[in-house]
Amino acid sequence: MESDATAIQLLLRGDAALFAAVRLSLIVSLSAVAIAALVGVPLGALVALTRFPGRSAAIVALNALMGLPTVVVGLVVFLLLSRSGPLGALGWLFTPAAMIVAQAILVTPIVAALTRQVIEDLWLEYRDELTAMNVGPLRRMATLIRDARYSLVTILLAGYGRAAAEVGAIIIVGGNIDGHTRTMTTAIALETSKGNLPLAIGLGLVLVAIVVAVNALAWFARRAGQRYAG
Amino acid sequence: MRAPRSELPIRLEEACVAAAGVAILDRVSLTIAPGAPTVLMGPNGSGKTTLLRVAMGLTPLTGGRVAWGGLESVNPARRAIVFQRPVMLRRSVAANLRFALGGGVFARARHASRVAELLDLVGLVGLDARPAPALSGGEQQRLALARALARDPAVLFLDEPGASLDPAAAKAVEDVIRAVAARGVKVVMSTHDVGAARRLAGDIVFMNRGRVPEHAPAAEFFAAPATREARLFLAGALLV
Numbered sequence: 505m506e507s508d509a510t511a512i513q514l515l516l517r518g519d520a521a522l523f524a525a526v527r528l529s530l531i532v533s534l535s536a537v538a539i540a541a542l543v544g545v546p547l548g549a550l551v552a553l554t555r556f557p558g559r560s561a562a563i564v565a566l567n568a569l570m571g572l573p574t575v576v577v578g579l580v581v582f583l584l585l586s587r588s589g590p591l592g593a594l595g596w597l598f599t600p601a602a603m604i605v606a607q608a609i610l611v612t613p614i615v616a617a618l619t620r621q622v623i624e625d626l627w628l629e630y631r632d633e634l635t636a637m638n639v640g641p642l643r644r645m646a647t648l649i650r651d652a653r654y655s656l657v658t659i660l661l662a663g664y665g666r667a668a669a670e671v672g673a674i675i676i677v678g679g680n681i682d683g684h685t686r687t688m689t690t691a692i693a694l695e696t697s698k699g700n701l702p703l704a705i706g707l708g709l710v711l712v713a714i715v716v717a718v719n720a721l722a723w724f725a726r727r728a729g730q731r732y733a734g
Numbered sequence: 735m736r737a738p739r740s741e742l743p744i745r746l747e748e749a750c751v752a753a754a755g756v757a758i759l760d761r762v763s764l765t766i767a768p769g770a771p772t773v774l775m776g777p778n779g780s781g782k783t784t785l786l787r788v789a790m791g792l793t794p795l796t797g798g799r800v801a802w803g804g805l806e807s808v809n810p811a812r813r814a815i816v817f818q819r820p821v822m823l824r825r826s827v828a829a830n831l832r833f834a835l836g837g838g839v840f841a842r843a844r845h846a847s848r849v850a851e852l853l854d855l856v857g858l859v860g861l862d863a864r865p866a867p868a869l870s871g872g873e874q875q876r877l878a879l880a881r882a883l884a885r886d887p888a889v890l891f892l893d894e895p896g897a898s899l900d901p902a903a904a905k906a907v908e909d910v911i912r913a914v915a916a917r918g919v920k921v922v923m924s925t926h927d928v929g930a931a932r933r934l935a936g937d938i939v940f941m942n943r944g945r946v947p948e949h950a951p952a953a954e955f956f957a958a959p960a961t962r963e964a965r966l967f968l969a970g971a972l973l974v
Contacts, residue, residue, distance in 0.1 A: 629821055635792060636815045637834055637881075647833070651824040730865070 512706055521683060526710065529687040532600055532674065533667035536607030540615045540663050543608075545656060548619025549645050552627060566620065569613030578676030581606040585677065598679040603687070606673035611663040618659040623648050654726050661722050668715050688714075740803045741812055741888040742920055743767045744789050750797030751784050751944075758784045760944035761798065770936020771911065771921035773952070775928070777967065780941040782924035783818070786891045789922060790815045811838075814887035818894040820878030822866035827858060827877055830866045834884035852880040856910050872903025879910050883919070890914060892923035896930055908934060928968060932956060940964045 514522045551562060583589050585597040585605075596602040626648050634644050649656065671689035678685035680694060688711040695704040744766040751759040759781050766772050766789065774782040787793035788800055791810045802808040823830050831849045840848050853859050856876040861869070866877060875895060882890055895911065896904040904927075911934060915921045925931055931938060935952035940961070947961045959965045 630823070632792065632817055633821045633823075636790065636810075636817075638809075638811050638837075640837075643837070647823070 512709075514703075514706075515710065521686075522707075522710075524683055525686050525688050525691050525707075526714065528600060528685070529668065529689070529711070530714070532603045532607060532687060533664060533670075535604045536611050536667045537615075537660055537664045539604070539608040540611035541656075541660055544612045544615030544663075545619050545649060546645075547612075548616040548621075549623045549649055551616070552620045552623035553641070553645055553648070563617075563620065566613055566617040570617050572610055572613060574610060574670050574672030575676065577606055577609050578673035581609065581673065581677045597677060598681060598685060600678070600685060602677040603674040603685060606677045607667045607670060610670060610673060611667050614663050614666055615659055618662065619652075619656060622652050622655045622659065626652050654730065657722055657726055661719055664718060665715060668711065668718075740805065740808055742803055744889070744922075745801045745804075746785075746788065746798065747800075748798035749788060749795050749800055751781075751788060751793060752796045757944050759788065759795075762944070762946050763798075764939060764946055764949060766920070766922055768920055770952075771915050771923060771934050772937050772939060773931045773935035774922070774924040774939045774941060775926070775931055775967070776941035777972075778926075779943075781944040782941055783893050784944075785939075785941065786815065786893050786922065786924055789889075790891050811885065812888040813891070814882035814885065814889070815891040816875070816878045816882045816893065816895060818897055820874060820881075822869070822874055822877065824867060825865070826863050827853070827866050827869070828862035830877060830881055831884055834881040838885035840885075848884065852884060855883070855913065856880040857906055870903070872899050872906060875899060875903070875907055876910060879907065879914075883914060887919060889920045889922065892921065894924055894926065896925065896927055904930070940967070942967075 548566075551559065551566065556562075581602060582597065584591045585594065585602050586592055587597070594601075596605070623645075630648065630651070634647065639647065669689065671693050674685075674687060675690050675693060678687070678690065680686055680690040686694075688707055692704045692707045692711070695701075695707065746762050746764045749759055749762045749764075750757065762781075762785065764785075774785060776782055784793060788795060790813055791800075791802075791808075792815070799806060802813075823833055825833070828849050831852055832845055835845050835848060849862070850859075853862055856879055858873060858876055858880065861873065866874070869877060879892075879895070892911065895907050899907065908930060911921055911923070915934075921934075923934070932952070938948070938950060938952050938955040939946055940948040940950075940955065940959070940963070942963045948955065948959065948964050950960065955964065956968070959968055
């Protein structure tokens, strides 16, 4: 990216490097949220609906993991994926795959902990009806997840917010390689360190606009769903 | 009579439910037999809802026993209950009914026609696509009734089905109860409404302080209640 141009000018000019960063940011963050949804939603529902020894401790741990420091996650994933690490053979270090893994680890506890709370609250409301209807455990979980879907969308948006704003983990495991692992946030960090504040600010505005656009899309989808599907 | 031997009669023997040292049901012995609706009456806190939940199999006893058709452990698939404040699943009216039909006695191919039958029975035709939580109180109560009837229960428990409803909505619910009872479903309901009890009941179970001081045919109960508590209750006195 040219250092003397603003991000808006680069966007208007169709700057390839900038578009690559925007594209990679979306791919990494949305993939991480998708993985977090696949793991975190069932996990949160399971914790909400089952009783087991140490459940309270598990809930406290899940809640605490929401505040996981990004650089710590980056460091752990770096150690796991480094050549001498247990997953080094995958060859993922300094690739988008490593960035997705790191962000998924950051987002999953958020999705799981908030899902647990939402499903538990809905279960209190539905318990008598579903028990009276003789609904088994798996169908019960599927029903609660389905009927909590609008709240779950909000939770996933919170997760996306965390992923989209994150820089500490992906800069460690991705390396901020131009055209390969450079995202909006790592580009902002780099341009700021170079003193190119207009470009950094411009990139920041673009990032905020993307986050707002994703949230607006989800909000309209939620409204339409509520109106037409109940 | 449709009710199979496996559900009726429902017999409670010295049934007790206690919570935090307080007796909610206190050595209740009672037989709910096939026939016209059985109506539980009594003041607030007398144990009507708990008795319904025990008979439904939702609340375990802390003493005594309950048996359905002579068996203490019977799959509750052919019992259904409508709670005083039924919870609408967050989906359309028809989807609420389809949900209740899931895993039930009707083949999937029959679900659409069964939903149509149920909507017709409870007078909600044309509202099938509306989100259930957006219905009025009376409509929600009727949808809850339809949902409870979806799996063709042998016994239907109703907890204060007309409570908080305006007269038109209460009448609509009563009409459904009457139609359901006429089809051979055993209705067991609780109510504060003496008028509704007079109109619907075959027999009255009068409850007070977790006990059943009186259980009699409705005509007999209303003509000459045997206990002082029942006389006071029917006279509108406050039983405390």
